[in-house]
Amino acid sequence: MIKLHTWKTPNGRKVSIALEELGVEYEVLPIDTGAEEQFSDAFLAVNPNHKIPAIDEGGQTIWESGAILLPLGERHDRDGRILPRDPAKRMEAIQFAFFQIGGVGPNLARFGAALRKEGDKNQEMIEIFGREMNRLCGVLDRILENGNRDYLTGDYTIGDIMHFPWLRIAQNMGADWITSRPRLVDWLDRIAVRPAVARGMEIPG
Ligand SMILES: N[C@@H](CCC(=O)N[C@@H](CS)C(=O)NCC(=O)O)C(=O)O
Incomplete structure (x- = not known):
């Protein structure tokens, strides 16, 4: 097992x-x-x-x-x-998994670490990582919009799974890079209701 x-x-x-x-x-x-x-x-x-x-x-x-x-x-x-059989769709799902590992994961982790500390330096870090999170959320939003997609590849895959637990925390904290983007909110809510x-x-x- x-x-x-x-x-x-x-x-x-x-x-x-x-x-x-x-x-x-x-x-x-x-x-x-x-x-x-x-x-x-x-x-x-x-x-x-x-x-x-x-x-x-x-x-x-x-x-x-x-x-x-x-x-x-x-x-x-x-x-x-969660990992499509069709080679092109599979590659797209893997692409979004890597995008999370290189983008949303480290930037949101550092944003959170800066929030938990106090001092001028950390305010600067909050701004730097917050700006990058806003940019990354904009990219995700455009992907959903341009493809008229419910999920990142169209179908639910590991690409969505990789993003969900991180972005859900930011959404629950009221991060406006998410809450100001109804498509992202709908996407996260759609994932959240899966048993x-x-x-x-x-x-x-
Ligand atoms: N890139 C790694 C990151 C893993 C990671 O940062 N895990 C955190 C919890 S979410 C952890 O174990 N932190 C403990 C530590 O850094 O000592 C992955 O995607 O698995």
């Missing part, structure tokens, strides 16, 4: 959502990052980069959320529920 090392954070929830969508059985191994459990020798043997999520499947360990979703799709998604997403967002319980 797949073992999922995870915590109550957006990167972990990408993987629990994907596993729930695929209906794959998995065991949850909580790593409390607030208690710094990611630095234990046992977890460093799983991921030397001391971050969740990581999975163990059939003796192979994989870390990095995007790298985890790809083999999950390859091994467990014969119907193309597998609701279940995945509660992992670990």
